[in-house]
Amino acid sequence: MRKIFDAQQIRNWDAYTIAQEPIASIDLMERASIAFTDRLLSLFSDKDFTIFCGKGNNGGDGLAIARMLVAMNRKVEVYVVDYSAQASPDFVVNYDRLTSLTTIHSIKTLKDFPVIGQNCVVVDAILGSGTNRPVEGILKDVIQEINQSKLPVISVDIASGLYVSQPIARGNTIIQPDYTLTFEAPKLAFLMPQNQLYVGEWECLPIGLSREYVQNTSTSFFWTDMVSLKKRAKFSHKGTFGHALLAVGSYGSIGAAVLSAKACLRSGVGLLTTYIPACGYEIMQSSVPEAMCQTDPAEKELSVCPDLEKYTVIGIGCGLGKSEKTKAFLNVLLRQVKSPLVLDADALNIMAEEADMLALIPAKSVLTPHPKELQRLIGTWENDFEKLEKVKVFSQKYNCIVLVKGMHTAVVLPNQEVHFNSTGNPGMATGGSGDVLTGIITALIAQGYSSEEAAIIGVFKHGEAGDIASQERGQMAMLPSDIIDKLRW
Ligand SMILES: NC(=O)C1=CN([C@@H]2O[C@H](COP(=O)(O)OP(=O)(O)OC[C@H]3O[C@@H](n4cnc5c(N)ncnc54)[C@H](OP(=O)(O)O)[C@@H]3O)[C@@H](O)[C@H]2O)[C@@H](O)CC1
Numbered sequence: 001m002r003k004i005f006d007a008q009q010i011r012n013w014d015a016y017t018i019a020q021e022p023i024a025s026i027d028l029m030e031r032a033s034i035a036f037t038d039r040l041l042s043l044f045s046d047k048d049f050t051i052f053c054g055k056g057n058n059g060g061d062g063l064a065i066a067r068m069l070v071a072m073n074r075k076v077e078v079y080v081v082d083y084s085a086q087a088s089p090d091f092v093v094n095y096d097r098l099t100s101l102t103t104i105h106s107i108k109t110l111k112d113f114p115v116i117g118q119n120c121v122v123v124d125a126i127l128g129s130g131t132n133r134p135v136e137g138i139l140k141d142v143i144q145e146i147n148q149s150k151l152p153v154i155s156v157d158i159a160s161g162l163y164v165s166q167p168i169a170r171g172n173t174i175i176q177p178d179y180t181l182t183f184e185a186p187k188l189a190f191l192m193p194q195n196q197l198y199v200g201e202w203e204c205l206p207i208g209l210s211r212e213y214v215q216n217t218s219t220s221f222f223w224t225d226m227v228s229l230k231k232r233a234k235f236s237h238k239g240t241f242g243h244a245l246l247a248v249g250s251y252g253s254i255g256a257a258v259l260s261a262k263a264c265l266r267s268g269v270g271l272l273t274t275y276i277p278a279c280g281y282e283i284m285q286s287s288v289p290e291a292m293c294q295t296d297p298a299e300k301e302l303s304v305c306p307d308l309e310k311y312t313v314i315g316i317g318c319g320l321g322k323s324e325k326t327k328a329f330l331n332v333l334l335r336q337v338k339s340p341l342v343l344d345a346d347a348l349n350i351m352a353e354e355a356d357m358l359a360l361i362p363a364k365s366v367l368t369p370h371p372k373e374l375q376r377l378i379g380t381w382e383n384d385f386e387k388l389e390k391v392k393v394f395s396q397k398y399n400c401i402v403l404v405k406g407m408h409t410a411v412v413l414p415n416q417e418v419h420f421n422s423t424g425n426p427g428m429a430t431g432g433s434g435d436v437l438t439g440i441i442t443a444l445i446a447q448g449y450s451s452e453e454a455a456i457i458g459v460f461k462h463g464e465a466g467d468i469a470s471q472e473r474g475q476m477a478m479l480p481s482d483i484i485d486k487l488r489w
């Protein structure tokens with residue numbers, strides 16, 4: 001798990017490193033530029049480079065990168081966008097270091113914009129984490145030209161025009177890179193779905209910023225790039241790992257029930273009982289023989305709440321449907337349950353329609369809505385930052401854990417922490433994938449993980465299994481059952 005900092009904290013992190021390591025700011029820039037150049041050349045070994053620089057430290061990086069490429073006899077053209085009379089001191093040092101080696105062109109008006117060779121990769125070093133307002137004038141013109149060039153674009157640290165930790169306004173002009181190579185740590189902006197055009201593929205390049213600063217600086221945003229699991233004790237038995245109930249399925253959606261049950265069993269639950277409509281009995285017993293199966297008196301839907309006493313945790317919602325009988329079933333269940341719930345799909349849809357049910361959510365339940373279900377719970381949002389804020393309010397109000405599912409699923413905790421997930425791929429955006437996740441999280445809570453841990457770990461392992469499945473079958477061919485198959489603990 002890594003901390004994600006906002007723009008001001010990143011500035012402080014640089015300053016802290018410079019003071020405490022100690023290292024001169026120009027040498028830190030050199031370190032960053034070496035890391036960038038190494039990775040640039042491993043991505044584009046046979047390309048020429050056209051580098052556009054601003055006049056701050058991002059531009060200083062661009063000039064240092066250009067110098068390193070020239071020193072390696074690579075073909076490089078360098079352009080400084082002359083949007084301001086001000087230049088940062090480290091920009092000036094790197095400008096002077098480069099002038100004796102190559103010509104540095106200046107872009108004052110659009111007429112100065114070059115014709116770029118077709119074998120070129122464009123390096124965007126115009127604005128970095130210092131971007132604090134929409135670009136105008138020549139900056140805007142240059143960014144538009146680069147975006148229209150159809151050439152591969154790689155941004156230094158962050159796309160020029162994108163804010164590190166604030167929403168962008170509609171109509172802002174921003175570089176649309178194919179890649180962003182960012183220094184040290186992920187930026188909040190990269191994790192927001194609305195910014196996907198302005199990030200491309202991204203990766204972090206370590207540049208040795210202070211570890212001590214990380215320890216001493218608090219944030220509510222985290223990046224889950226690894227998880228730790230509890231060891232299973234040698235003398236354990238099935239009772240050690242809890243007894244989960246999955247209340248799932250309706251006529252036509254018994255598949256969702258089966259997927260959640262299989263995922264739960266593949267995630268280490270001690271005992272699993274599925275509670276399903278009568279029509280699903282044979283399907284469940286034959287496809288998931290490891291689970292006990294209890295049926296509702298109704299043929300096609302859940303209608304009567306079973307005895308809940310013996311269960312450590314209850315997963316509910318997958319394939320449930322929204323019939324009147326099922327609504328009544330859920331109402332009774334919410335009033336009787338004492339364990340945390342994992343609430344998915346139609347369970348959430350029913351609750352969104354009957355607002356007084358939300359107040360019955362047991363503490364530390366986990367809600368796993370997809371975007372439409374989330375909207376029903378929290379209303380609409382202007383941008384992804386506002387969406388997260390609204391989810392935080394909801395999570396605190398109902399003392400529950402809420403997932404904002406997507407490319408980097410965010411796990412929002414009642415203590416207001418937001419944990420973004422690093423695993424997963426678009427091949428998982430298919431019906432049934434969420435049922436698998438519900439099964440996994442339910443199993444983890446059954447085994448004694450806190451609901452917070454279960455949600456963070458479950459999302460990570462779900463994505464990891466999805467990544468293995470996509471490597472083997474490709475994103476289009478993979479199925480949710482492949483995700484279950486590739487779970488490794
Ligand atoms: N510090 C370090 O140790 C390291 C830093 N590193 C590198 O530094 C980068 C951050 O550099 P930076 O802080 O100089 O900001 P940068 O993004 O270059 O902008 C420059 C100035 O432009 C201005 N400005 C903002 N928006 C604008 C707009 N729309 N239109 C016009 N002007 C605008 C604004 O100044 P203002 O006009 O507000 O006074 C801003 O200060 C970082 O991304 C990384 O690449 C690495 O080398 C590692 C070590």
Ligand SMILES: [K+]
Pocket residue numbers: 058124125126127128155156157158159160
């Ligand atoms: K940039």
